[in-house]
Amino acid sequence: MHYEGKIYRPWMEAKSVLIQTTLGCSNNQCTFCTMFDDKRFKVRELEAIFKDIDEARLLHRKVESIFLIDGNVMAMRTDKLLKILDKIKVTFPELKHLALYSGFNDFRRKSMSELKELRSAGLTTAYSGLESGDPIVLERIKKGMTREHAIKGMEMAREANIQVLASFIFGLGGKERSVEHAKNTTSLLNIMRPDAIAPMALAIQPGSELERELHRGEFALPTPLQILEEEKYLLENMDDFPCYYWGDHGNNIASMRGVWPEVRQSFLQNINQHIAHNPMAKKNAIETYAW
Template sequence: MNYEGKVYRPWIEANSLLIQVTLGCSHNTCTFCDMFSDKRFRVRKVEDIFADIEQARKYYPYVPSIFLIDGNVMVLKTATLLKVLNKIKETFPECKKISLYSSFNDLKRKSVEDLKLLKEAGLDMAYIGLESGDRETLERIEKGMTPEEAVEGMANAKAAGIRVLASFIFGMGGKERSKEHIEETVKLLNILQPEEIAPMALAIQPNTKLEQQVESGEFVRATPLQILHEEKYLLENMNFETVYWGDHGNNIAPMRGYFPDLKASFLNRINHEIETNPITKQKVHNTYAW
């Protein structure tokens, strides 16, 4: 396999075969992210992607799931992505799940007809970084997306039958906008109703614009208590069924399961942490870089 640069995949895809289709991220300006700072975005040659797929077949006798990397693979032309999906299904007929990174804008730019073709070709799921539903927070982190664009993209995915896992970040609004950030995020999530969600606590990545803003005092990090209250608000106010992947390593109270089935259990856990965890007395939640 010819992986180039740093390689990332969701923790949920730990057991999936990774096929590198794009290099980097076509947006790559988010202030909090350094995942693809070592690469300039480009699409790999189809013949190189095919060679990796064939090479992987020689190594792995059974591959139940495949995850396409790097960032927002959905930005590819539909015809190109269809070639890749068809090659995967031909080479790994046992594969039951194919997923990729996307953005809501990538979904918005594609027609429902094109997305249906991708679904029929084997694409099951898109992982999307929502980060926040608060318009001002989205602008501050230079996400390049509005809440309205997220709604349009999600509508296209639902119409095509492609599952979406939306990730977002506790503390992304900082200490100042913690309330606005979580209230608007939950409001937007209740409109989007993604099939799965992955909330995680903010980690300050080295050499990012956000790190500079923290050092200068322009961005003041939310306290651990604020982060816990953000998760409590989320659990109290979500009104749709989803898979809750709240077990990221940076979360204060890692939890995973079906929502709202486990709502009472999750809330009991959060309330317990708020009442008893010494971290609530600290000014900063120390997380690790990706």
């Protein structure tokens, strides 16, 4: 198996075989992110990808889950992605789960027939960074996406029967826009109704543009209490649509996961306990560290 540069995968994919199909991220401008600052976006050659798939077959007697990396793999041409999926399907007939990173804009840039072809070829799940539902925060972080883009992308993924996990970041609005960030993100989730969500608390990455904004005084770190209150607002106001809540990212103050909406009350009790009794909630700013 051959990998180039820093490698990332969602924590839910810890047991998946990783196949590198793209290098980097086609956007690669988000102010909070340094995941792919060591490479420029490109699609790997099919020959190299196929070689890795064959080597993975030799290494693993049984593979039920594969995750395609790097960044937004969905950005590649559909015909090339279909060839990769077909190769995987033939090589791993026992496969049950095939996932990748995809921006919500990447769904919009495909036709519905293309998305349905990808689903038929074995694609089951896409991990998509929502980050925020607040228009001002989305503009400030240079996401290159609007609320309307996210809604349309989710609609298209759902019609194609591709499951979507939407990730977003508590605290991304900073101290100034904490309330607006929480309210607008929750309202957007209620419109989109993704199959799963992965909320995580902000951690300022060394070398990121957001770190420079922090040092220049253009961004003020939220407090841990604001992080907890953002999640409390979400838990109180997210609608009762079926969804899996992956709230156990390592950054999170209150780690919890489960099937929504059944977990609402137990999660709220947990958050309220942290607000009332966690010493971290008394601190003036969140602690930051590298991923």
